[in-house]
Amino acid sequence: MKDAILNLLKKSECSFLSGEEISSRLQVSRTAVWKHIQALREDGYTIESRSKVGYRLVTVPDRLYPGEITVGLKTRVIGSRIVYFDTIGSTNDKGKELAANGAPEGLVIVAEEQTTGRGRLGRTWSSPKGRGIWMSVILRPEINPMDAPKLTLLTAVALARTFDSYPGIQPGIKWPNDVFIKGKKIAGVLTEMNAELERINYVVVGIGVNVNTSRAELPPEIENIATSLYIETGKSWSRKDFLTKLLEELEALYLSFKMGEYAAVVEEWKKYSVTLNKKIKVTSPGVALEGTAVDLDDDGALIVRTRDGSLKRVVAGEITF
Numbered sequence: 001m002k003d004a005i006l007n008l009l010k011k012s013e014c015s016f017l018s019g020e021e022i023s024s025r026l027q028v029s030r031t032a033v034w035k036h037i038q039a040l041r042e043d044g045y046t047i048e049s050r051s052k053v054g055y056r057l058v059t060v061p062d063r064l065y066p067g068e069i070t071v072g073l074k075t076r077v078i079g080s081r082i083v084y085f086d087t088i089g090s091t092n093d094k095g096k097e098l099a100a101n102g103a104p105e106g107l108v109i110v111a112e113e114q115t116t117g118r119g120r121l122g123r124t125w126s127s128p129k130g131r132g133i134w135m136s137v138i139l140r141p142e143i144n145p146m147d148a149p150k151l152t153l154l155t156a157v158a159l160a161r162t163f164d165s166y167p168g169i170q171p172g173i174k175w176p177n178d179v180f181i182k183g184k185k186i187a188g189v190l191t192e193m194n195a196e197l198e199r200i201n202y203v204v205v206g207i208g209v210n211v212n213t214s215r216a217e218l219p220p221e222i223e224n225i226a227t228s229l230y231i232e233t234g235k236s237w238s239r240k241d242f243l244t245k246l247l248e249e250l251e252a253l254y255l256s257f258k259m260g261e262y263a264a265v266v267e268e269w270k271k272y273s274v275t276l277n278k279k280i281k282v283t284s285p286g287v288a289l290e291g292t293a294v295d296l297d298d299d300g301a302l303i304v305r306t307r308d309g310s311l312k313r314v315v316a317g318e319i320t321f
């Protein structure tokens with residue numbers, strides 16, 4: 001009901017809508033309308049009220065409320081349900097909990113702030129309140145668990161496409177999961193899954209994007225290696241618009257992936273890559289090698305030419321330049 005009232009106020013744009021009209025259109029009492037208006041105000045909406053005239057929506061808060069996101073969202077699967085938290089430990093942990101309890105594919109968990117945001121291998125992910133997009137998506141692809149890393153690359157491409165739509169922003173993807181702008185990390189992906197030997201139960205794709213974080217808000221340990229859209233452009237951007245575009249790109253890529261069209265994703269990944277043709281060091285469980293990143297194969301594995309000229313295939317791990 002709260003969302004229905006909000007939508008009516010949005011539709012009437014700057015003009016006043018009487019309490020009587022709202023109550024008759026939505027078949028609720030005037031008192032109920034008033035209570036929901038109060039609740040919307042508590043959520044941060046500025047609603048002007050004039051006696052005998054009615055209510056008028058003045059400003060919308062900078063929040064990632066599901067009602068705000070779904071209104072203009074053109075997806076079928078990704079974001080078909082959005083679960084919102086003001087503050088949470090980690091959206092990936094919540095995603096795993098909900099997925100284990102049967103949450104459907106496409107459910108998105110989004111939070112204004114994470115208190116224990118995670119990167120890979122137990123690293124921390126800084127997630128200050130209201131400054132970025134800290135979200136997770138539940139997927140249930142019918143693929144071999146060995147193919148799950150492809151989802152990380154696919155998500156990185158969705159992120160790169162989204163950044164690409166911002167004026168003057170040229171995103172680069174560092175294998176496997178980082179998005180960089182001018183040599184600094186602006187977004188990361190953490191893919192976690194629950195699987196049996198040959199079957200995936202669920203995948204939780206966690207995405208962190210620095211949108212409006214200022215330099216002063218970056219923790220000292222990352223201030224020289226991280227950036228945000230705000231730092232790069234000198235102005236704030238709508239997190240809602242970024243999230244909407246990202247969910248749409250993610251859905252387009254995921255649906256074509258499910259149809260078996262992964263080669264095009266790999267090609268696009270290569271186009272955005274800042275890893276290929278660079279001298280790199282790779283560390284992954286049980287592997288440590290140096291060489292030149294020469295290609296990404298059709299499965300999304302990195303092909304590295306080592307000093308002796310041999311080609312090595314790396315499916316997961318960490319690279320440094």
Ligand code: BT5
Binds near residue numbers: 121209
């Ligand atoms: C990642 O790990 O890049 C994956 C980040 C995924 C974060 C999302 S937010 C929503 C969801 N819920 C979670 O709990 N996590 C996911 P990795 O490649 O391991 O990089 C981690 C490293 O990036 C850290 O050790 C820092 O050096 C750096 N870092 C931390 N916070 C950052 C930030 N906000 N922006 C840029 N770099 C950051």
